[in-house]
Amino acid sequence: MSIRQANAAAVPTAGRKRRKAEKTRRKLSHFLWGAILPATILIVWQVLGDRELISPLLFPTPLVIADSFVWLWNSGTLNDNLFVSLYRTFAGFGLGAGLGLALGLFVGLSRSAEKLLDSTVQMIRMIPHISVTFLFVLWFGIGDTSKILLIAKGCFFPLYIYSFLGVRGVDNKLFEVTRVLGYSRFKQLVRLVLPATLPNVILGLRLSLAIAWVSLVVAEMMGASSGLGFLMMDARAMSDTPTVFVGIFLFTLLAKITDSLVLFAERRLLAWRDSFER
Amino acid sequence: MGATLLEIRELSKSFQTDSKTVQALRQIELDVKAGEFVTVIGPSGCGKSTLLRIVAGLDTGYQGSVTLDGQSIAGPGIDKGFIFQEPRLFPWLTVEKNIAADLSLRSPEVKRRVGELIELVRLNGFEKAYPKELSGGMAQRVSIARALLRNPKILLLDEPFGALDAFTRAHMQEVLLDIWKRNGTTMIFVTHDIDEAVFLGSRIVILKPRPGEIRAKINVDLPYPRKKASAAFQNFRYEVLSEFEKIDELSWGESGAGI
Ligand SMILES: Nc1ncnc2c1ncn2[C@@H]1O[C@H](COP(=O)(O)OP(=O)(O)OP(=O)(O)O)[C@@H](O)[C@H]1O
Ligand SMILES: [Mg+2]
Numbered sequence: 192m193s194i195r196q197a198n199a200a201a202v203p204t205a206g207r208k209r210r211k212a213e214k215t216r217r218k219l220s221h222f223l224w225g226a227i228l229p230a231t232i233l234i235v236w237q238v239l240g241d242r243e244l245i246s247p248l249l250f251p252t253p254l255v256i257a258d259s260f261v262w263l264w265n266s267g268t269l270n271d272n273l274f275v276s277l278y279r280t281f282a283g284f285g286l287g288a289g290l291g292l293a294l295g296l297f298v299g300l301s302r303s304a305e306k307l308l309d310s311t312v313q314m315i316r317m318i319p320h321i322s323v324t325f326l327f328v329l330w331f332g333i334g335d336t337s338k339i340l341l342i343a344k345g346c347f348f349p350l351y352i353y354s355f356l357g358v359r360g361v362d363n364k365l366f367e368v369t370r371v372l373g374y375s376r377f378k379q380l381v382r383l384v385l386p387a388t389l390p391n392v393i394l395g396l397r398l399s400l401a402i403a404w405v406s407l408v409v410a411e412m413m414g415a416s417s418g419l420g421f422l423m424m425d426a427r428a429m430s431d432t433p434t435v436f437v438g439i440f441l442f443t444l445l446a447k448i449t450d451s452l453v454l455f456a457e458r459r460l461l462a463w464r465d466s467f468e469r
Numbered sequence: 470m471g472a473t474l475l476e477i478r479e480l481s482k483s484f485q486t487d488s489k490t491v492q493a494l495r496q497i498e499l500d501v502k503a504g505e506f507v508t509v510i511g512p513s514g515c516g517k518s519t520l521l522r523i524v525a526g527l528d529t530g531y532q533g534s535v536t537l538d539g540q541s542i543a544g545p546g547i548d549k550g551f552i553f554q555e556p557r558l559f560p561w562l563t564v565e566k567n568i569a570a571d572l573s574l575r576s577p578e579v580k581r582r583v584g585e586l587i588e589l590v591r592l593n594g595f596e597k598a599y600p601k602e603l604s605g606g607m608a609q610r611v612s613i614a615r616a617l618l619r620n621p622k623i624l625l626l627d628e629p630f631g632a633l634d635a636f637t638r639a640h641m642q643e644v645l646l647d648i649w650k651r652n653g654t655t656m657i658f659v660t661h662d663i664d665e666a667v668f669l670g671s672r673i674v675i676l677k678p679r680p681g682e683i684r685a686k687i688n689v690d691l692p693y694p695r696k697k698a699s700a701a702f703q704n705f706r707y708e709v710l711s712e713f714e715k716i717d718e719l720s721w722g723e724s725g726a727g728i
Contacts, residue, residue, distance in 0.1 A: 367545075370527065370544075371525060371545045371547075372571060372615075382570075389561075462599070463560050463562075463599045463600075465560075
């Protein structure tokens with residue numbers, strides 16, 4: 192460790208550049224390996240479709256789907272609906288995750304709040320998510336509100352549970368340290384409880400995001416007049432399977448991108464953890 | 470060495486568990502002068518940590534009186550530095566931020582003092598390292614620096630070098646004596662290593678278990694730096710050892726607690 196540091200200090204830029212290049216190469220090779228299987232599947236799919244071995248209606252080939260994507264994009268339909276869906280997701284996620292975090296921390300910090308609130312929250316958590324979608328649409332209409340609230344409801348619980356567990360899991364030994372160092376209650380919260388809870392919060396965020404996308408699809412398919420889910424529902428009614436596939440593809444991509452963003456943030460914010468390589 | 474800093478009178482402490490009461494300390498009388506280096510030694514479970522935690526203000530609910538600078542101890546605070554057996558660093562903070570803790574490194578004064586302390590505990594080059602990158606000895610030195618930054622009136626050390634190997638431990642003892650000489654901080658150092666107690670202490674307090682009572686107080690009139698191989702050192706060692714043998718005879722078959 193100290194030797195490596197000494198080396199790095201002696202040839203700072205050259206060493207760092209070389210290490211960076213090596214890292215990039217490793218990442219690229221990792222990516223290529225991971226891409227082999229999906230690429231093969233796409234090619235086989237395309238070939239089977241071209242030879243009409245699989246139904247073009249049930250399984251439009253990748254090229255047909257791509258065509259449909261380009262058409263939807265150029266016509267502006269996709270843009271509009273995509274934007275609406277993104278807005279709903281992030282508004283719902285922000286609302287639900289924010290409330291879940293705040294309430295989880297609060298209940299974690301206060302035993303009386305736990306006694307008062309936790310059993311109720313746990314009961315609400317057991318209500319099957321999908322089963323209330325229809326009610327939400329009835330109550331709040333087919334516009335944004337019902338979607339945002341449904342997503343918020345889904346995102347609330349992971350953050351509530353994980354931030355609660357995080358607060359309760361703070362090492363008592365570190366609490367003693369803060370007492371010996373004369374921290375006020377506020378400093379204990381900001382400088383011990385919050386950073387110690389961060390790994391749990393990030394875990395909760397990842398779970399919440401996954402739930403957010405699923406909730407969005409369900410909500411938009413059950414009753415909406417715009418959004419990606421609506422686009423898919425509409426296409427299904429007209430047996431336009433390529434568009435349905437475009438929708439599936441986009442949802443997958445969006446969920447993956449947001450998950451990667453959280454992972455990236457995690458790597459940055461939790462570099463101090465033992466289990467993470469820097 | 471100056472006036473009495475810490476005054477412990479008729480201190481008793483017992484713990485209530487579900488079924489029984491454990492008397493951890495009984496009728497402890499101890500005065501510590503400013504600038505003294507007191508080592509406390511005794512078999513496992515004799516109440517050494519309890520004693521230290523009471524002085525630190527971490528444990529309450531005792532009988533008797535404990536005063537620091539004439540004030541009875543209300544709770545933990547930065548005037549009483551505490552070094553635990555484990556380093557207990559904040560894993561999300563770098564070395565220098567761990568030392569600064571709630572003080573901001575943006576203040577030039579804090580920055581300068583932290584730099585000095587890093588120098589003192591010989592951790593130059595590791596300012597930006599995270600605790601996971603440190604060895605046990607290095608981490609413990611960070612926790613010592615963290616306590617020293619607050620200029621405590623008294624530094625309480627609970628077997629701080631217990632988990633270290635012999636080499637690192639010897640080195641850390643030198644570092645601690647160095648700090649003591651430079652800053653004149655009053656020290657209470659708990660250990661169950663006789664060599665360590667004699668090597669460091671200007672006075673040794675020997676505790677006996679069940680219940681925890683002071684068995685003997687020995688003044689170690691040896692100049693620093695002490696040579697562990699010298700005859701004078703060995704004499705003090707024997708004196709402490711013979712006190713221990715008496716404890717063993719007293720609690721034979723009941724405790725069996727060795728050192
Ligand atoms: N929180 C507690 N609850 C109940 N009993 C306790 C508690 N803390 C300490 N004791 C009891 O008090 C006695 C003294 O404990 P203490 O930790 O002070 O011993 P020690 O001298 O530091 O031992 P060691 O050398 O093993 O660290 C023990 O018998 C222990 O079981
Ligand atoms: Mg102890």
